[in-house]
Amino acid sequence: MKFFAKLLFAVCLLAALSFNLSAQVGEVGGPIVDIELVPVCDDGTTAFQVLQYVVGVATPTSLGYVDAAGAAYTLTGTPTAGACDGGSGGGGPDYTVSVLSLCDSGTPFYRVAVFTDNTSTATATADFGLDLSTAYTVAGTVYTGPCTTSITSTISRTNSTGTGTFAAGAFSYEICNDGTSNAVVTINAAASILIPGSCTSFKANYNHSTQQYRTAPAVSWDATGTILTVIVEN
Structure with missing residues (x-):
């Protein structure tokens, strides 16, 4: 040649x-x-x-x-x-x-x-x-190509009237106050009030520079006196 x-x-x-x-x-x-x-x-x-x-x-x-x-x-x-x-x-x-x-x-x-x-x-x-x-x-x-594959998510739904937590690494979550009193939600060690009828949520996002997903930190809550609906996807 x-x-x-x-x-x-x-x-x-x-x-x-x-x-x-x-x-x-x-x-x-x-x-x-x-x-x-x-x-x-x-x-x-x-x-x-x-x-x-x-x-x-x-x-x-x-x-x-x-x-x-x-x-x-x-x-x-x-x-x-x-x-x-x-x-x-x-x-x-x-x-x-x-x-x-x-x-x-x-x-x-x-x-x-x-x-x-x-x-x-x-x-x-x-x-x-x-x-x-x-x-x-x-x-x-x-x-x-490239090939794409799918996996089935693990989703949990909890109705809580007390305290609870889930570990860091969740792909998404939503916490809603369905009661009539304030609840406390602690995200990454920072506590905040979740008033009745309101929600807080998170969904993982992709960082193209590092080629990594940002997932949720650890979350805990106190639903004493009210009721929280907690949906977590791992």
Whole structure:
């Protein structure tokens, strides 16, 4: 491959790794891949095996074969190493690589696609797990990543006429005074009056700078003489 084509490939690959891979795994970075087109001789026809290398993995993965024009190629015999004329085969057709972050019904995986000679359809594709070397078989519905999953919240509802508390870390809460007298609610060691008919609430928020959720501090209450409805989500 010409130097300019390799440079262009490196730029495209770095862009793919910066966006697609980090979106899938939810953090910056990811496995780094490289593609090599290795010439072979197949019953008198020079073809090129598409090999994918992953940094840190010794054995490459074969993504198939292409001919000298860059089209997908099916072997007719048992290929031998090197071009049929004994040369290098001209280095093979130019190519670019796309590493797609996909989701299979909640399971994240990568799809590596090799495009040759500016074709709009990939001439070689393969699906891999998050290490980009273990083959992956799609089992459900595929859609663009990153994957999203869901869990069932634990929600508790308490009608209190006395004292109570819940620990720091709640995702949300709401405390309402449904009685006729004042109640005392202590949030992060600071006590305040909750008058009849009023509520105090909290919902976790996300800090994009630190990539962390801010959850609730510890809360306690005194509902003596009234009634508090306390709903907490963990």
